[in-house]
Amino acid sequence: MSLLLFLLLGALIGWYYDRTITGLLIASLLGLAWQTRQLLQFERALRTDNFDKFRYGEGIWEQLFSRVRFDRERGRRRKEAYRNLLKEVRKSTDAMPDGAIILNSRNEIVACNRAASVLGGLKRKKDRGQRLDNILRDQSISALINASNFDQSIEVASPVRDGDWLNCRVVPYGVDQKLFLLRDVTERVRLGKMRRDFVANASHELRSPLTVIGGYLEALSDDDELPPQWEKPVQQMRSQSERMQQILAVLMELSRLENATSASHEEAIDVGSLINKVLTSLPRQPGQADISTKVTCSTQLLGREAEIESVLVNLLANALRYTSADGSINVSWTHDTDGASLVVEDTGIGIEAEHLHRLTERFFRVDRGRSRDDGGVGLGLAIVKHVLVRHDAELDIRSEPGSGSCFRCVFPASRLDKSVS
Numbered sequence: 446m447s448l449l450l451f452l453l454l455g456a457l458i459g460w461y462y463d464r465t466i467t468g469l470l471i472a473s474l475l476g477l478a479w480q481t482r483q484l485l486q487f488e489r490a491l492r493t494d495n496f497d498k499f500r501y502g503e504g505i506w507e508q509l510f511s512r513v514r515f516d517r518e519r520g521r522r523r524k525e526a527y528r529n530l531l532k533e534v535r536k537s538t539d540a541m542p543d544g545a546i547i548l549n550s551r552n553e554i555v556a557c558n559r560a561a562s563v564l565g566g567l568k569r570k571k572d573r574g575q576r577l578d579n580i581l582r583d584q585s586i587s588a589l590i591n592a593s594n595f596d597q598s599i600e601v602a603s604p605v606r607d608g609d610w611l612n613c614r615v616v617p618y619g620v621d622q623k624l625f626l627l628r629d630v631t632e633r634v635r636l637g638k639m640r641r642d643f644v645a646n647a648s649h650e651l652r653s654p655l656t657v658i659g660g661y662l663e664a665l666s667d668d669d670e671l672p673p674q675w676e677k678p679v680q681q682m683r684s685q686s687e688r689m690q691q692i693l694a695v696l697m698e699l700s701r702l703e704n705a706t707s708a709s710h711e712e713a714i715d716v717g718s719l720i721n722k723v724l725t726s727l728p729r730q731p732g733q734a735d736i737s738t739k740v741t742c743s744t745q746l747l748g749r750e751a752e753i754e755s756v757l758v759n760l761l762a763n764a765l766r767y768t769s770a771d772g773s774i775n776v777s778w779t780h781d782t783d784g785a786s787l788v789v790e791d792t793g794i795g796i797e798a799e800h801l802h803r804l805t806e807r808f809f810r811v812d813r814g815r816s817r818d819d820g821g822v823g824l825g826l827a828i829v830k831h832v833l834v835r836h837d838a839e840l841d842i843r844s845e846p847g848s849g850s851c852f853r854c855v856f857p858a859s860r861l862d863k864s865v866s
């Protein structure tokens with residue numbers, strides 16, 4: 446509006462001097478110069494982010510100045526709020542005792558908290574952008590971050606302090622990112638080792654006196670001069686000492702399995718033949734269910750034959766123990782989509798769902814009285830579980846009370862001998 450008036454004034458003055466066009470031209474040039482000055486002021490205000498110093502003009506320029514100034518101010522306030530929030534988040538993640546490392550889709554480090562740099566020995570700034578498996582050089586860590594199974598967690602030796610242990614797991618985070626979590630589990634691992642050592646040492650120490658007692662009891666029960674009133678007590682003592690020796694032997698085997706590393710891949714096991722061998726040597730009693738077999742997988746299993754045999758013996762002994770004569774038992778060795786399965790299935794008494802997750806605990810028995818009367822110790826499935834762990838396999842148990850149970854040992858493809866099939 447003011448520009449129009451200014452141009453009109455120029456034209457009027459020009460007209461007065463009989464130079465209307467010249468007057469209009471001069472007024473236009475002056476107007477243009479003023480607008481250019483405003484534009485330069487605006488550009489400087491934008492550049493220096495100082496709208497107070499260059500605040501100038503009227504009309505549309507004033508509106509433009511105050512609008513941009515307002516937006517800038519609002520942006521600054523927001524940025525400040527975000528910065529404070531970020532500081533708080535960083536402070537709280539740094540206060541966490543567990544390590545957290547953000548990884549992008551290429552497993553490169555985006556950021557990590559203080560605990561991660563302490564536990565994993567990472568340098569927060571220097572290692573940013575590096576692949577985590579190049580810094581924490583451990584095969585199981587590489588496998589963990591490359592796997593898409595987010596339920597898994599592993600325990601690895603600390604890369605920073607000898608004797609320390611870390612629990613590592615990965616959870617999905619944001620779009621295509623992962624959060625690698627580290628926890629110091631040294632104390633738990635130490636207590637676990639103490640427990641294992643205690644059980645192994647106690648079992649070892651108890652074995653010798655028990656062998657002596659068992660020897661004397663055997664001699665006594667064979668002695669023709671034993672007074673008749675002592676025959677029954679001595680017989681009972683002898684069978685209890687044998688049971689204790691059996692428990693100690695299983696406990697020592699469990700300790701050995703727990704302390705051992707992964708079973709070697711060197712031995713190739715013909716599982717079909719092993720099943721036949723176990724079925725022939727399994728002590729059978731009259732009134733036990735029939736056992737059928739199904740072997741459709743000819744691929745050999747890589748591992749320790751003696752241990753796989755003990756898995757079969759334990760699962761079959763249980764199936765026989767908990768299945769009546771009119772029931773049936775089937776043992777099979779078949780291919781899976783990825784790997785192979787050794788399955789022992791029965792139509793026995795079954796197990797209630799609430800007990801399933803506890804079956805592999807030491808000394809756990811659903812019905813203590815019945816299991817003990819049937820010769821059960823409660824260690825058979827613990828042995829099975831540990832042997833399977835050593836063979837990278839998993840135990841899948843399905844059961845329904847009154848209908849029967851199915852114990853499936855699932856071996857991965859890496860445990861199958863691909864050279865012979």
Ligand code: ADP
Nearest residue numbers: 763764767810811812816821822823824825826
């Ligand atoms: P046990 O020596 O007592 O059989 P295990 O560790 O082998 O010990 O088994 C633990 C418990 O699991 C058993 O006491 C029993 O209650 C239950 N169990 C194992 N196998 C079977 C099965 N095939 N059918 C029913 N119950 C079973």
